[in-house]
Amino acid sequence: KIGYVGAWPFAEVKSGLTSFYLGVKSIVANVTMEVRFTNSWYDPVAEKAAAEALIAGGAKLVSGHADSYGVPTACKEANIPNVFYNGTTEEETFVIASKINWKPYFLHMLDGVMKEGATIVKDYCGTIATGSVEITALGAAAAPGTQEKLDDVKAKLVAGEIKVFDCSTFTVD
16 A cells, blocks of 8 residues: 655646556556645645555555655654655655656747747646656665666656556546
């Protein structure tokens, strides 16, 4: 069982929790996930409490899309590994973090404004290949072989061999 602390039940957060779940499911077929929302972008107390509840409910790995150190703090105190969002920690329970790199989108917008005849895509979605989605260096809680697996998956994502939201492998009500 894994857990996820989400800020709000918005598309951005739901896509993050879905991709986290599907990533774990790709190597642990019988994984289950419980999600708790704090309804705040930044609430260290609520984020930590949500993570503590997930851990008390049996989560063996916790991630989230929330902006404080509430989740990693709860994980450190319970000695449960965590996957962070938009930041890193020095905690021994830290595995890795994902983060958004806005530079490719801002360059796209600036090109759209500065180049005659260029347009700005209204529904831009960056990828690992465009540099819009990044991961940090591995933390101390990463299992042996994690970097090699990440390198392999990243290469397949960039090449289009893996599609995170491939609906032929799962459905959503």
